[in-house]
Amino acid sequence: MEILTPIQYWGIISIISTIGCVVIAEKRGGSPVVWFFLGLIFGPIGFLAALTAGKQCPHCKLWVPKEAKVCGHCTKEL
Numbered sequence: 001m002e003i004l005t006p007i008q009y010w011g012i013i014s015i016i017s018t019i020g021c022v023v024i025a026e027k028r029g030g031s032p033v034v035w036f037f038l039g040l041i042f043g044p045i046g047f048l049a050a051l052t053a054g055k056q057c058p059h060c061k062l063w064v065p066k067e068a069k070v071c072g073h074c075t076k077e078l
């Protein structure tokens with residue numbers, strides 16, 4: 001088994017982060033295209049930003065899109 005160089009490690013982490021960003025963006029009502037590039041440029045930092053994007057429902061603590069008026073999980077008003 002070959003030992004990966006730090007640059008190869010970073011490449012793998014970036015790819016995983018980019019995919020993670022797009023998946024989270026779609027779940028939370030964000031733009032997958034925007035988050036694709038954020039993930040690509042910032043890697044794990046972009047991924048963390050995607051995790052903190054959107055807003056949390058004060059009733060059930062689940063994540064909903066920023067523009068949502070009603071929680072998609074517990075249907076309570078936000």
Ligand SMILES: [Zn+2]
Nearest residue numbers: 057060071074
């Ligand atoms: Zn809720």
